[in-house]
Amino acid sequence: SFEGRVEVYHDGKWGTICDDQWDDRDAEVVCRQLGLSGTPKALSWAHYGQGSGPILLDEVQCSGNELSLDQCKKSDWGQQNCDHIEDAGVSSMVHRLLLSSPAECCPFLLPPLAEGTVRLAGGRSPGEGRVEVYYNGDWGTVCDDGWTDLGAQVVCRQLGFR
Numbered sequence: 001s002f003e004g005r006v007e008v009y010h011d012g013k014w015g016t017i018c019d020d021q022w023d024d025r026d027a028e029v030v031c032r033q034l035g036l037s038g039t040p041k042a043l044s045w046a047h048y049g050q051g052s053g054p055i056l057l058d059e060v061q062c063s064g065n066e067l068s069l070d071q072c073k074k075s076d077w078g079q080q081n082c083d084h085i086e087d088a089g090v091s092s093m094v095h096r097l098l099l100s101s102p103a104e105c106c107p108f109l110l111p112p113l114a115e116g117t118v119r120l121a122g123g124r125s126p127g128e129g130r131v132e133v134y135y136n137g138d139w140g141t142v143c144d145d146g147w148t149d150l151g152a153q154v155v156c157r158q159l160g161f162r
Contacts, residue, residue, distance in 0.1 A: 003090065004090070005049060006088050016087040019088040020081075024041060032066075039092065040091070041091045054078065119134075
């Protein structure tokens with residue numbers, strides 16, 4: 001199954017969705033947008049943890065037939081009256097995956113990140129890029145002072161490379 005806090009990208013920023021009016025029809029649209037065919041379930045009250053940064057959408061009211069959240073009735077982008085304790089989530093028991101990798105398209109259905117999680121960003125392939133670390137709710141870069149092959153080996157192991 002795919003499940004997690006729903007985050008959307010708008011105007012150069014990632015942000016969460018407030019759970020006011022959030023229901024299974026909205027979850028169905030999220031799954032469709034990700035290319036997932038399954039049984040969607042809407043979750044509220046930051047079931048998958050509270051996000052950080054802006055809350056970008058509120059009062060989302062999909063009919064369930066839309067292709068993306070942007071087509072649903074909703075408040076204007078950034079107009080909301082919520083706190084992150086109201087971040088919306090989705091769980092989907094997947095019957096069929098319509099995209100090759102929904103994580104590449106839309107990382108917002110990944111599980112909440114643990115402190116110290118690493119990723120590579122800005123590379124030409126998944127195995128190269130700038131090292132970033134998740135800390136205190138944000139991604140940050142690693143200074144190269146004292147950076148050696150040993151540090152690179154540790155990061156590669158954390159990412160599952162040999």
